[in-house]
Amino acid sequence: MKILILEDNPDHAELIEDACQSAFKTNTNLQAFTTLEAGLAALQAQAFDVALFDLDLPDSNVVDTVETLTTLDTPVPVVVLTSLNDVDVAMRLIHRGIQDYLPKEELSPVLLERVCRYAIERKKQQLRLEARAQAQQMFCQSLSHDFKSPIRNIGQLATMLKDNLAERGQLTDHDQHLLQLMEQRLDSMDDLVNGLYDYLSVDGMGLQMDRVDLDAVLNRVLSGSEWVQNKQPVIRRQPLPGVQGNASLLYILLLNLIENAIKYSQGEPIIDIAWSRQGEHAQLCVKDNGIGIAAEYQEFVFQPFKRLNTGRSIGSGLGLAIVSRIVEHHKGRIVLQSRPGEGSTFYVSLPLAGD
Template sequence: MKILLIEDNQDHRELIEEYCSHAFGNDCDILSFDKLKSGLDALDTTSFDIALIDLSLPDSCAEDTELALENLDTHIPIIVLTSLNDEMLGQNLIQKGAQDFLPKDSLNSALLHRIINYSIERKKGQFSLEQRAIDQQTFCISLSHDFKAPIRNISQLTKILKSRLEEKNSFEEGDNLLFSKIDERLSTMNRLIDGLYNYILTEELHPAPDNSVDLNNIISELEQLLTNVNGKNVTIKYGELPVIKGNDTQIYLLLQNILENAIKFCRVDPVIIITSKSDESSTFSGLFRHKITISDNGIGIDKQYLKDVFNPFRKLHSDSDYPGSGLGLSVVERIIYNHGGKIWIDSDKNKGTSITLAFP
């Protein structure tokens, strides 16, 4: 176990070194520094299993050390040592990149052994998740570019082929139908790629909780976009909606998916009613402050299938009846959970659907 220790108090340093030696025995190699800069320089140039860093040092006050840890780019897990037994301080340090914090007056060999091992495992898990995020981000880019390029190419080639056949009067019975089927399949592939892109992207994105998102502006934009879809006259009715905290791009995508579903799964001109309820004391539904309900006059969902509608690729209808990727509501569910919210769906066959979104 190779340990970096940054601690300026000699008594504390000797005690921590002793605890580490007892905890890990002969398999313990400790490199100690009494200043933050020299310790972090060593962190850049030397391989360690763990770093134990005092919060207040001769060349760095507590606030400066916190800032340095926040800006630190390292795969080495960090445990902050402090003379203050302050839970809020500890939570703040962990949010800024530390794996854990230890009040010095609580230290002993057994605790140090356990916390160090746990921190190393947590950092490995965090690194693995970060790598997965990078891989999925790369896949998202590939979906939106590399996967769609050959589809566009096929579409262009079929148009050229169709044009040449028309010029030569070489069309035979049924050829137009075949070209229509090719176009339909290409559209299906594009929808599937778009659905997958949004599904994967919403797993990687997290809301910015300090952003104010005005739902009135989003619904107004979507209303202009969706007023006339596939020859249907769409009516969207809503009163004053709340301003919530979150990621405006994700909230837009969430509401777009719900409204497009309400329009698609409707045999008549769609009428969508959006209502809201806010409680400043957050007394309803646990800690949820805002509830938004979106109701439609569509074909509804048989109650036996309600539990399945959020499953990826779960489609209750054939593509010929209602084309889609089967990922819309999965994206909706991910976004609402990203925002610490909850979603309910109430529906019955031929009686429309109501979706309620609850936000903190």
């Protein structure tokens, strides 16, 4: 059993090593480190069966270590060593993918052996599920991409048929109506395929996080959206800040929020876009004058393919699900406030870019 131990307290480290030697009596290889930097470097360079991590380290306090562990990409199962006062922190880490935690005050060879064995099995199962999910996602993403060409070709053929019938004077009102219905159905299919592709692509994008000028992204959205160009909404906006994020994903986020506001507007679309500072985060506010959403339905709006019974069948049912996934990837938060007949306001929290 090859075990990485990250603990800066010599007395604690000795107790942990003794427990490991007693728990795994044969072929035990222990490598101990005292700083997060050294431990992570070893974790990347070598293969370990399990890693035991303390949270409060000389080069990383508890908050920073927790942040690092929530984004750690490693096939090695991680068990967090805590004090009894850190159990809540450890539970939050487990919800974010860490395999288990072990209070130092309760450390014993029997408990350590059981926790490590369970952590290894959980990690194996997690990796199998992730591989299966990735394969399914790639298949669906490829399928949605492949659907685009035939949908486009059918649309072109429908247009050619309509033009040919019109040139020969054989296009009746009934034919015109049927062809318009065909175009509408094709547009709906195209929205669905594009939405599905975007939804599946969120996890697959390489999340290069840089300083992003959110105001410049908004300008691109407003100039590039067909819904904005066709409906000409009234946009009342404040200058937006720079945030830390992925420019491509943030473009998709703003595009979906604004097009959602236009699609469900009452009369002339009016959209207010503002922001406020909330500690180290920017809270973006997008408010519309739409039909609004009753309280009992609001928990469903961020789920894929969930359309509310509004009498309108617009879009793919994926727009807000895409927004929610993008916010999650930015470690942000999205909140909806809405009442029927009074429009909706979406609050999106994103990390501010450093100076």
